[in-house]
Amino acid sequence: MTTTAHASVAQAEIGRIEDAEGYIASICFKTGPPASLGVEIEHLVHVADHPSRPLGAAALTALLPSRPLGPGGQVTLAVPPQPDLERLHEAGHAALDRLDLDVTRSGLRLAGFGIDPHRAPRRVLSSPRYRAMAAAFARRGGDGRTLMYSAAGLRPLLPAGPAKELPARWAAVHELGPILLALFANSPVHAGRDTGWASTRMRAWYGIDPARAGALPTGPDPAAAWARYAVRAPLLCVRRPGASWNVPAGVTFADWIGGALSRRPTFDDLDYHLRTLFPLVRPGGHLEVRYLDAQPGGDWFAPVAVLSALVSDPATVEAARDLAAPTVGRWVEAARYGLTDASIAAGVLPVADLALRVLERDGLPGPLVEEVQGAIESRFRRANML
Known part of the structure; x- marks a missing residue:
């Protein structure tokens, strides 16, 4: 499609829900080769000698x-997609070293950490999108504010794989x-207080509308x-001239197609809407x-490598799903208790062992396998599992 044709489609109005659904389904997964791995590394930033400032x-x-x-004020490092884990490790560490140098200077x-251990939630940057996001999240309490201003995540970007393998891989x-x-x-610590949750970031996540951020x-x-x-x-927001992108509570994209707002959405609006969903x-x-x-x-590399290994081929996917079956859906227990939950901990060791065996089998260099193993073992030691 030419640039002109693409722009024409982007600005076309959406008249039916079926058109929106068909468009989303056509673009959401890039199946088949070439496969690539990426990662987005997010970090909170503190003043070195006064972290609560x-x-x-x-x-x-x-x-x-x-x-x-x-x-x-989180810094996000987007590592360009790479053809394999070894090159992702190299690119990611080089980019993180440069970021760390900039920050230190x-x-x-x-x-x-996944949550700010020193400071309470506080807005640093403002924009029409962020103001609309804050307004939408505030309707359900303060958890959205915590996520916006105090949380940092690690986001592996895994290939969708061949079309016939996608359903099992997705599951x-x-x-x-x-x-x-x-x-x-x-x-575990937010604003100087032990919260009682292994992942306070995920505890806040559960306070967001599941229609936007659920499984x-x-x-x-x-x-x-x-x-x-x-x-x-x-809808989180609707882009328009001026300072306010706010929308009335409860209006969905389907409602917008149906005439709930002053104009009909375009496919460009739909693309933007997809980027405001956080499942x-x-x-x-x-x-x-x-x-x-x-x-x-x-330590960002270990979870990325483990996930990549566990969905690397159909047989491994099947084995990983079998091992994970007893803990499926136990998100809240995992976030609250971490490895101190006995039933979850029982599944961690065999899953980690499977991932390490696959990494060795697939030729990840020994020092990188040892790096992943060391990161996993340090987690086990922290939980008194080793």
Whole structure:
């Protein structure tokens, strides 16, 4: 499609819900080769010698002028997709080293946690989107504010794989979630207080409207399921001239198609709407896993490698799903208790062992396998499992 033709489609109005669903289903998964792996590494930033000191937008953008920032001042590092784990490790560590150097030179420090251990939620950056997001989240309480201003995540971007393998792969990434969330939970302290949750970040996640941020249905047709979910999800905002992008509570994209707002949505509006949905796994060509806490330093690689290994081929997917079956759906227990939940902990060891065996089988260099194993073992030691 030419650039002109693409622009024409983007600006075309959507007249039927079926048209929106068909469009979403056609773009949400890029199946087949070439496969690539990516990762988005998000970090909270503190003043090095005074981590509880608030950071203002002007100061933070002056100190890190070339870095994309979130509403709470989070720094996001998007590592370009790579053809394999070894090259992703190299690219990710090089990018993180450069970020760490920029941050250190500015008198700052990367926090390395999934929630701010020192500061209460506080807005740093403002924009029409962020203001609309804050207004929408506030309707359900303060959890959305915590996520916007105090949380940081690690987001592996996994290939969708061949079309015939997608349903099992999609299901596996969800079914393994409680085990991997518990294994890599890294946000027990928020604003100076032990919260009693292994992943306080995920505790806040549960306070967001599940129509925007819940677990998606799994089944034989993930694309159709995502399309139905997305079209019936509430609008976060509508882009328009001026400072306010707010929308009335409860208006869904389907309602917008039906005439609920002053104009009909376009396919460009639909593309933007998809980027305002935050399910635990979001399809965007790849599988964007959103349930993992930010990790300290180079520890980001271990959860990415484990997930990649567990969905690497149909036999491994089947084995991983069998191992995860007893903990399917136990998201809250995983976030609250982490590896101290006996039933979840019982599933972690065999799942981790399977991942390590697959990484060795598939030729990941020994030092990188040892790095992953060391990161896993450190989690076990913390939970007194070794």
